[in-house]
Amino acid sequence: MSDLQHKLEELLNEVNSASITDSAQLEEFRIRFLGSKNCLKPLFSELKTVPNEDKKMVGQKINELKNTAQSVFDQFQDQLSNETQNEEKIDFSRPGEPSEIGSRHPISVIRKEIISIFERIGYGVSEGPEVEDDWHNFSALNFPEEHPARDMQDTFFVKTDDEEMALRTHTSSVQVRVMENSKPPIRTISPGRVFRNEAISARAHCFFHQVEGLFIDKDVSFADLKQTILFFAQEMFGKKAKIRLRPSYFPFTEPSAEVDVSCTICNQEGCNVCKYTGWLEILGCGMVDPSVLEAANIDPKEYSGFAFGMGIERIAQLKYRVNDLRLYSENDVRFLKQFKSTL
Ligand code: 2U9
Secondary structure, eight states: OOHHHHHHHHHHHHHHTOOOOSHHHHHHHHHHHTSTTOTTHHHHHHGGGSOHHHHHHHHHHHHHHHHHHHHHHHHHHHHHHHHHHHHHOOOTTSOOOOOOOOOOOHHHHHHHHHHHHHHTTTOEEOOOOSEEOHHHHTGGGTOOTTOGGGSTTTOOEEEOSSOEEEEOSSTHHHHHHHHHHSOSSEEEEEEEEEEOOOOOOSSOOSEEEEEEEEEEETTOOHHHHHHHHHHHHHHHHOTTOOEEEEEEEETTEEEEEEEEEEOTTTTTSOOTTTTTSSEEEEEEEEEEOHHHHHHTTOOTTTOEEEEEEEEHHHHHHHHHOOOOTTHHHHOOHHHHTTOOOOO
16 A cells, blocks of 8 residues: 555544544644645645556545545534534523512602692693703892892802803792793693702701792682692692691792691691691792792783792601601612602
């Protein structure tokens, strides 16, 4: 047997006994037997040295070796790709990973509850910017130039290129925009975040949430205001809730009042939540000052209106009896997950 035939035998053995278990070995095999510089190429060159009568037979053998190498390669390639597919196969019958369902923030729960109560009596919802100009936050609401609420202590001022702006201190600014952009009758509530420059403690925060309401039409009276607030209090705190109004002062309403609701915790028998008074303060309100209507181009001789404002945190404190204001903005999951709501 010639040298060349001997080499062919050896290579055929090698191909037939190849054991390939990973893709690196498969690649090694491909380079050796099928790549552009494979080990069969020199054999074809050596064919020149084979005697003429044997050339055909040896040439066929080299070709057969090449074909065998190709089919061994194909076989191992199939086997490996089946194995990896099996590894990645997804078992759809496995139970899913348990995922915890989140809960609404208590401020959102109360905000939605307040909105839903007023929507039932014909109010729409209006929203506006948190960064406001002096007109919408102060001047249009009848704040005199030298009013202390404009001071640095209460208001965060924001410098822009052409104007000094403020972080709104109440959502009344939104309602000024509603008055400017629509004609009475107006029935709207404005929920939103407001900002006051105060040191953070259990009882004060530099931001909190409000819902303010505005009703403007012909012949709106203080009796309408009282009845609306009573409806709200009873929807929010239960049908047995009573309200009382105490005279107060706000620049944008005249007359103005603060509203207390009967203590639902002790049924007015006296407890430490109502400080043994039987009453809890829930909101402020009043008849819209004629100069506020005028500032928004609404004729106070033709129209009158009432307005009210409440802090959502305050209502949440009464409903959930959580008094530390900081808890409402810290987003501690252990606190938040205690609130469940259908709204
Ligand atoms: C317009 C005119 C008048 C909104 C009103 C109050 C009374 C009030 C406070 C309650 C607690 C703010 O969150 S709080 O600190 N608000 O007492 N707000 S009347 O009056 C308006 C609103 C809009 C155009």
